[in-house]
Amino acid sequence: MENCCCGESKLSGILARYQGQDGALIKALQDAQGLYGYLPEEVLARIADYFDHPYSQVYGVATFYAQFRLKPRGENLIRVCTGTVCHIMGGPQVLAKISEELNISLGETTEDNKFTLGSAVCFGACSQAPVIMVNDDIYGRVTPERIAAILARYCTGV
Ligand code: FES
Known part of the structure; x- marks a missing residue:
């Protein structure tokens, strides 16, 4: 420990x-x-x-309880909104793209410990759905096409 x-x-x-x-x-x-x-x-x-x-x-x-983690968290925590509005507006596709890019599933951390992929139910920014947060940064109207660029901001040397 x-x-x-x-x-x-x-x-x-x-x-x-x-x-x-x-x-x-x-x-x-x-x-x-x-x-x-x-x-x-x-x-x-x-x-x-x-x-x-x-x-x-x-x-x-x-x-x-979703608030508890049984594994160490990565350097950056990505949370994908799974609220109703975000779900309707394409949240599942955004989640799938992040999962594909990082090769991890919800609740997992990348091997290099850079990212942990989590979820949250509504950030109170439904007008910008679908929404994700990376650490304290909020991203609205996210599309699968934007994911690589968003993730690159948190990768040193990229
Ligand atoms: S449902 Fe996603 S921000 Fe409200």
Whole structure:
């Protein structure tokens, strides 16, 4: 686990903070993800032990909610809007093109760790559908033809 040595005491602090609270598991998972950037298996096991839950239950929660990541995130996070308007306006084709360009599926990270492909439900920019975000940059009226140029902005040396 990355940052295991220095992160361990911080994780203990997080767990202690939520002991006995309602919704403690979700909050602890959120904070642990904030600490590590994702939720490694070891961290899930530690959280399960601490709250005396079966590992399968904690894993189930972590995989149920889209906000949690079980794998490290790439340098750049691409989020494709899967909201209704974007879906109608061509979002699935945009997603397919990104997936093809990067050779990864939704939720995966490229081998060079440059990009992680994720999704989100509505960025509140439906008038510009279909919309994608790369890190904090929002792109509207995206077409499959624009994808290569957009991705190139995040590749050094391109
Ligand atoms: S549905 Fe995509 S931005 Fe609203």
